[in-house]
Amino acid sequence: MTTPTPGRLRPRRTRRTPAMRRLTAQTRLHPADLVLPLFVREGLDAPRPITSMPGVQQHTRDSLRREATRAAEAGLGGVMLFGVPAHRDALGTGATDPDGVLNVAIADVVAEVGDALVVQADLCLDEFTDHGHCGVLTPQGVVDNDATLERYAAMALAQAEAGAHLLGLSGMMDGQTAAVRDALDTAGHHEVAVLAYAAKYASAFYGPFREAVESQLDGDRRTYQMDPANRREAAREVATDIAEGADVVMVKPAMSYLDVLADVAATATVPVWAYQVSGEYAMIEAASAQGWIGRRGAVTESVLSIRRAGADAVLTYWATELAGWLAEER
Numbered sequence: 001m002t003t004p005t006p007g008r009l010r011p012r013r014t015r016r017t018p019a020m021r022r023l024t025a026q027t028r029l030h031p032a033d034l035v036l037p038l039f040v041r042e043g044l045d046a047p048r049p050i051t052s053m054p055g056v057q058q059h060t061r062d063s064l065r066r067e068a069t070r071a072a073e074a075g076l077g078g079v080m081l082f083g084v085p086a087h088r089d090a091l092g093t094g095a096t097d098p099d100g101v102l103n104v105a106i107a108d109v110v111a112e113v114g115d116a117l118v119v120q121a122d123l124c125l126d127e128f129t130d131h132g133h134c135g136v137l138t139p140q141g142v143v144d145n146d147a148t149l150e151r152y153a154a155m156a157l158a159q160a161e162a163g164a165h166l167l168g169l170s171g172m173m174d175g176q177t178a179a180v181r182d183a184l185d186t187a188g189h190h191e192v193a194v195l196a197y198a199a200k201y202a203s204a205f206y207g208p209f210r211e212a213v214e215s216q217l218d219g220d221r222r223t224y225q226m227d228p229a230n231r232r233e234a235a236r237e238v239a240t241d242i243a244e245g246a247d248v249v250m251v252k253p254a255m256s257y258l259d260v261l262a263d264v265a266a267t268a269t270v271p272v273w274a275y276q277v278s279g280e281y282a283m284i285e286a287a288s289a290q291g292w293i294g295r296r297g298a299v300t301e302s303v304l305s306i307r308r309a310g311a312d313a314v315l316t317y318w319a320t321e322l323a324g325w326l327a328e329e330r
Contacts, residue, residue: 026308027304027307027308028307029300029303029304029307029322029326030326031074031075031076031077031319031322031323031326031327032075032076032077033077033307033312033313033314034076034077034303034313034314034315034316034319034322034323035076035077035078035079035080035118035120035273035313035314035315035316035319036067036071036076036078036079036080036315036316036317036319036320037079037080037082037275037315037316037317038059038064038067038068038079038080038081038082039056039057039058039059039082039083039084039212039213040058040059040060040061040064040081040082040083040084040101040102040105041058041059041060041083041084041086041101041214042083042084042085042086042101043086044058044059044060045060046060046063047059047060047063050208050211050212051211052207052208052211052212052278052282053208053211053212053278053281053282053285053317054282054285054289055285055317056212056281056317058084058212061104061105061108064081064105064108064109065108065109065112067079067320068109068112068113068117068119069112069113070320071113071117071319071320072113072116072117074319074320074323074324074327075323075327076117076319076320076323077117077118077313078117078118078119078120078165078166078313079109079117079118079119079120080120080121080122080168080315081102081105081106081109081119081120081121081122082102082122082127082212082213083095083100083101083102083103083105083122083127083128084101084127084212084213084214085100085101085102085127085128086101088128088129088130088216089128089129089130090129090130090131090136090137091125091129091136091151092125092127092128092129092151093128094128095125095127095128095151095155095158096151096154096155096157096158097158098158098161098162100128100158102121102122102127102159103158103159103161103162104162106119106121106159106162106163106164107162107163110162110163110164110165111163115165118165118166119163119164119165119166120164120165120166120167120168120195121159121162121164121166121167121168122168122170123152123155123156123159123167123168123169123170123171123180124168124169124170124171125148125151125152125155125171126171126213126215126217127213127215129216130216131216131217131218132215132216132217132218133217133221134148134170134171134172134173134221134224135147135148135151135171135173135224136148136151142223143173143223143224145173145174145175145224146175148171148173148176149173149175149176149179150179152169152171152173152176152179152180153179153180153182153183154183156180156183156184156189156192157183157184157187157189160184160187160189160192161189164192165192165193166192166193166194166195166247166248167180167184167192167193167194167195168195168197168250169194169195169196169197169246170197170200170250170252171197171224172197172200172221172224172225172226173224175244176196177194177196177240177241177244177245177246178244178245180194181194181244181245193247193248194245194246194247194248195246195247195248195249195250195273196241196242196244196246196248196249196250197250197252197275198234198237198238198240198241198242198246198249198250198251198264199226199234199237199238199249199250199251199252199257199260199264200225200226200250200251200252201225201226201227201228201252201253201257202220202221202222202225202226202227202228203225203228203252203253203256203277203279204279205253205256205277205278205279205280206253206277206278206279207278207279207282208278208279208281208282209277209278209279212278228256231259231260231263234251234260234263234264235263235264235267238264238267238268242268242269242270246270247270247271248270248271248272248273249264249268249270249271249272249273250272250273250274250275251264251272251273251274251275251311252274252275252277253275253276253277253279253280254274254275254276254277254280254306254311254314255276255280255302255305255306256280257274258305258306258309261274261306261309261310261311262309262310264310265309265310265311265312266310271312271313272310272311272312273311273312273313273314273315274306274309274311274313274314274315275314275315276302276303276306276314276315276316276317276318278317280302281316281317281318284298284299284302296325299318299321299322300322300325303316303318303322
């Protein structure tokens with residue numbers, strides 16, 4: 001005969017009904033904790049689908065404004081803008097051109113949604129360079145850290161003057177947070193916040209993103225992005241960025257680095273965000289398209305796991321759709 005479990009040892013009691021599970025949930029999702037990445041491409045006359053990211057598009061200026069409005073109406077926390085220029089060069093001069101695609105897009109979205117969203121912009125040169133690296137190259141083809149910082153400072157001023165609320169420093173150059181914060185403060189842009197991609201790994205999960213931005217990269221970024229083998233190193237990177245003035249720090253990718261995310265969340269003195277990257281998105285979309293997993297459940301669980309690991313906010317390409325599902329459940 002099976003011995004009954006003592007009454008005091010029945011944790012299933014708190015799982016018995018949907019209402020009980022909801023009341024005892026230890027992690028919750030809310031639209032305000034979600035940020036939607038958006039791509040805008042120069043020269044398009046209609047949105048262009050991204051093949052490896054079903055449901056995601058390169059936007060025109062008009063469709064970008066409409067998508068930002070949808071995001072605001074859904075109650076999202078913000079949008080992160082990426083620009084795809086028609087022309088590139090070695091220094092990524094399009095990144096600092098006031099009439100460049102990203103700076104124009106920032107101004108468009110701020111004019112459209114005002115303060116209803118935190119309008120964020122990617123601050124990196126990779127979309128704008130003809131070699132696809134995140135920085136300026138030496139004649140030997142090596143990324144020059146300090147020359148790159150000068151370009152980042154100029155890019156920060158261009159984005160701040162376009163109206164960005166927050167700048168996403170994703171290049172992983174040493175000293176980038178200090179260089180950008182100093183440039184902003186010297187120019188009087190004290191109110192513009194800085195998001196440091198503090199623990200950004202050289203991941204295989206960025207592949208679809210490179211299609212989205214039409215990356216020109218031939219090679220890899222392992223000399224400046226973090227080694228996937230390293231966990232403790234993230235603490236050093238995060239502490240450095242916070243000391244240099246980061247208002248928020250990021251772990252990227254999210255799902256393969258939940259251990260790193262939990263470590264950072266346990267020690268950081270500023271908000272901690274995580275980026276559910278293009279490869280994570282593509283895998284779930286591909287598996288659900290084959291009928292191998294349930295799409296809505298997998299999407300929701302994946303974002304919930306990132307929040308559970310300690311992310312205060314999550315950048316995800318499902319942000320607007322997920323916000324709609326959350327509204328249905330309320």
